[in-house]
Amino acid sequence: MHKTKLEKYLLANQLIADDKLHAAKQAANKAQQTLVAFLVKHKKISANKLACAVASVFNLPQVNLLKYSIAKLPLKLVPARLIMQTNILPLAQQHDRLDVALIDPCDLKSIDIIKFHTGMKLNIFIARYDNLQQLIQQVVTKGSTEELDVSYTPVHAHQENYNLNFADNSDEPLIRFINHIIEDAICNKASDIHFEVYEQYCRVRFRQDGILREVTKPPQHIASRIASRLKIMAKLDISERRLPQDGHCKIKINHQMVEARASSCPTTFGEKIVLRLLNNNNVLRGIQQLDFNQKQQDAFINAINQPQGLILVTGPTGSGKTVTLYAALQYLNKIEKNIATIEDPVEINLNNVNQVNVKVKAGLTFAKALRAFLRQDPDIIMVGEIRDFETAEIAIKAAQTGHLVISTLHTNSALEALTRLRNMGIAPYNIISSIILITAQRLVRKLCPHCKQEHKVSALMRKQFNFPAETVIYNAVGCQHCVNGYSGRIAIHEVLSVNEDFCEPIFKGENTFVLEKIAKRNGFVILQQAALEKVIQGVTSIQEIYRVIGY
Numbered sequence: 001m002h003k004t005k006l007e008k009y010l011l012a013n014q015l016i017a018d019d020k021l022h023a024a025k026q027a028a029n030k031a032q033q034t035l036v037a038f039l040v041k042h043k044k045i046s047a048n049k050l051a052c053a054v055a056s057v058f059n060l061p062q063v064n065l066l067k068y069s070i071a072k073l074p075l076k077l078v079p080a081r082l083i084m085q086t087n088i089l090p091l092a093q094q095h096d097r098l099d100v101a102l103i104d105p106c107d108l109k110s111i112d113i114i115k116f117h118t119g120m121k122l123n124i125f126i127a128r129y130d131n132l133q134q135l136i137q138q139v140v141t142k143g144s145t146e147e148l149d150v151s152y153t154p155v156h157a158h159q160e161n162y163n164l165n166f167a168d169n170s171d172e173p174l175i176r177f178i179n180h181i182i183e184d185a186i187c188n189k190a191s192d193i194h195f196e197v198y199e200q201y202c203r204v205r206f207r208q209d210g211i212l213r214e215v216t217k218p219p220q221h222i223a224s225r226i227a228s229r230l231k232i233m234a235k236l237d238i239s240e241r242r243l244p245q246d247g248h249c250k251i252k253i254n255h256q257m258v259e260a261r262a263s264s265c266p267t268t269f270g271e272k273i274v275l276r277l278l279n280n281n282n283v284l285r286g287i288q289q290l291d292f293n294q295k296q297q298d299a300f301i302n303a304i305n306q307p308q309g310l311i312l313v314t315g316p317t318g319s320g321k322t323v324t325l326y327a328a329l330q331y332l333n334k335i336e337k338n339i340a341t342i343e344d345p346v347e348i349n350l351n352n353v354n355q356v357n358v359k360v361k362a363g364l365t366f367a368k369a370l371r372a373f374l375r376q377d378p379d380i381i382m383v384g385e386i387r388d389f390e391t392a393e394i395a396i397k398a399a400q401t402g403h404l405v406i407s408t409l410h411t412n413s414a415l416e417a418l419t420r421l422r423n424m425g426i427a428p429y430n431i432i433s434s435i436i437l438i439t440a441q442r443l444v445r446k447l448c449p450h451c452k453q454e455h456k457v458s459a460l461m462r463k464q465f466n467f468p469a470e471t472v473i474y475n476a477v478g479c480q481h482c483v484n485g486y487s488g489r490i491a492i493h494e495v496l497s498v499n500e501d502f503c504e505p506i507f508k509g510e511n512t513f514v515l516e517k518i519a520k521r522n523g524f525v526i527l528q529q530a531a532l533e534k535v536i537q538g539v540t541s542i543q544e545i546y547r548v549i550g551y
Contacts, residue, residue: 006035006057015045015053036104040129047128051103055126058105063091063125065101070138074098077118080139085235086110089127089135096120101127109239116228116238174225177218182251182275184215186258191277195230197223197270209445209489210318210548220269227264227271234262242266246345261345283348287327291491293530295523296439299495303437304328304406310399312386314411314440320491321408322347324441325382328406329353332380340376342369343384358384366391374398383407389425396426399434413527414438414496415512415519428507438496440527443489444540444548447474448482452538461542465532474538490539492549494527 003011007025010016016024016039028038036054039045045053055062074093075083083089088110091099098120102110105124115122181204185193190206197203202218218226228238234247245264250257261276292300303311311328313321326348333339333352341350344358344366354376356369366383367390373381374394385408386392399405411417417438421431452474457467467473476485501518516526531545 004035006053009053009057010045013053015049020044034104034106036106040103047130051126051128054103054105058126060105060124060126063101063127065089065127065131065135068135070135073139075139077120078114082113082117082232083136083139086113087132087136088114089132089139090114090118091125093120094123097123099123099125101125101132103127103129103132109237113232113238117232174222174229178226178229181215182260185275185277186251189279193275193277195226195273195275197227197267197272199269202226208483209486210443211445211483213483223270227273230262230273230275231264234260236262236264241271261347278347283323283326284330285323285327287331290324290327290493292493292495293533296493296495296525299437299497300328300439301331303497304332304404306404306436308399308402308404309436310396310434311404311406311436312409312414312417312438313406314409314414314417314438315442316410316412318443319441320443321441322384324439324491325384325406325408326350329380329382332404337379338377339380339382340373340378341382341384342366342373343382367394370394370398374403378403380404380406385409392421392424392426393430396430396434400430411440413512414440414494415515418498418502418506418515419512422509428509432498432503432506435498437498439493440496441491441493442527442531442548443491444531444534444544445486446488446490446539447476447541448479448485448487450481451477451479451485452541453477465542467532467536471536472538473535474541476541476543485541486544490534492527492531492534494525494530496524497522 007021010021011018024038024042024044025035028035031038033041036050040047040050051062054060068091074090077093077098078088078090086107087102087104089101091101093099098114098118100114100122102124103126105111105126111122111124181193185206188206188208190208192207194205194207194212195202196205197220199220201220202223203214204216204218205212205214231238231245231247233249235249236245236247243266247262249260249262251260252258259278261278263274263276265272287297287301290297290300303309313324315321329339329341329350333350335352338354339352340354340356342356342358346355346357349355356364358364358366358369366385366387370381370383370391371394381395381398381403383391383395383405386395395405395407409417409420411420415438417440418431418435422428455473455475457471457473461467462469462471478485481487496519499522501522502515505514505518516524527549528545531540531549534540535542535545
């Protein structure tokens with residue numbers, strides 16, 4: 001087998017046996033590490049001997065880090081987060097060159113990250129691993145390891161605010177541009193930031209209240225630099241541009257911490273990056289803040305107080321299902337309960353709740369994690385989504401054997417969830433014996449109270465929607481306080497309690513029309529009716545109901 005110059009040196013100087021070197025190479029490849037990183041981290045060779053070997057083979061100078069103090073290091077050039085990520089420590093600046101200490105000159109990915117961030121050429125010095133880690137730990141203790149700390153001045157999303165000089169290759173205007181975009185998105189309560197690249201231009205869009213709007217078009221030639229900067233923030237591989245990647249970062253704004261989930265995807269003309277801004281205040285709500293009416297809220301609380309059974313929250317992506325699940329978990333989170341969640345991904349960390357991230361590539365699926373949880377003495381299990389028969393079957397068995405299971409399902413209505421489970425292959429008697437409640441929901445934009453305009457209800461509209469004669473509704477107008485006449489969103493729900501009236505119809509496989517008639521006899525209110533109540537109350541508009549729910 002071909003051996004590198006370093007491997008030959010290690011063998012020739014009897015620093016490691018041939019069989020152990022072969023095993024180390026295989027283990028390093030499996031762990032996606034370089035050989036040097038693996039050897040030093042697993043103490044296969046002493047830190048001093050390995051540093052001498054690397055310096056000799058690559059003809060690089062060694063440095064004694066015990067002589068350095070972090071007070072004299074140029075830490076402003078490289079943030080603590082990147083030092084910890086790359087295991088590269090800046091030592092001194094000499095004009096356009098930066099002296100750095102590292103253990104592995106073959107780690108080109110980390111070297112490229114430091115080069116890109118500083119815009120400087122590097123003078124590489126080899127250090128002992130233990131000394132390097134000791135100094136890096138002091139740096140980390142002094143600073144922050146994960147935060148992008150930017151000063152925040154509230155701004156408005158107009159293109160002229162983003163006009164910066166990109167004529168040179170300096171990173172400073174690019175970093176200020178991205179910081180400015182993120183600040184503006186947080187100020188405008190955007191949930192997502194889309195960085196997109198096309199043949200002639202780039203585009204940045206915010207998703208506000210569920211609607212995307214364009215905020216600026218930076219020049220196309222900086223697209224790759226924008227993507228690289230965002231990927232560094234999210235700890236993604238900047239050298240990988242052919243495959244999608246997912247990561248996250250934390251953004252500190254005036255002592256407020258906002259988490260961001262990053263997703264990169266290769267497109268025809270470059271990489272599209274989407275930042276999902278995860279604001280804990282928006283996700284963590286009490287049940288009283290979920291916009292249920294009183295009857296719906298009572299039914300929901302009664303269901304989650306049951307000792308066992310399956311509760312399903314349905315709706316399309318972006319309809320607020322996660323907010324409802326987290327509200328239920330917070331309500332149930334008591335010292336005497338063992339609560340476990342399986343999510344893809346975990347969006348908010350909950351105290352005293354055992355949360356697991358699905359990792360499909362590693363073989364950790366919803367079904368596999370759910371099986372593991374059942375051996376951990378759980379009281380309450382939250383499954384982020386039921387996607388297949390295997391997950392559905394285990395969730396239902398858990399609900400039948402003394403556990404309360406809460407999950408989501410992608411269906412358009414509560415009643416369709418029953419049909420969907422049947423189509424997955426779940427036997428009707430298992431559906432009847434496990435499900436206790438299904439809620440479907442949507443998010444609709446609220447009319448701006450400053451500019452909404454009264455609209456006359458025509459005779460045709462009154463007949464179509466069965467509005468009372470004295471009904472007053474409102475239309476969106478638009479002012480400085482809102483976006484196109486809307487400000488914020490409210491949830492619309494339909495809540496179905498599955499009782500004994502449904503047993504025979506479900507067992508017979510009746511369609512949703514028959515099931516809906518039975519549900520309405522028990523006071524069930526469909527989404528469209530619940531939405532029209534918000535229109536009559538002046539909360540939203542007919543046009544918004546058509547857009548989100550239809551009629």
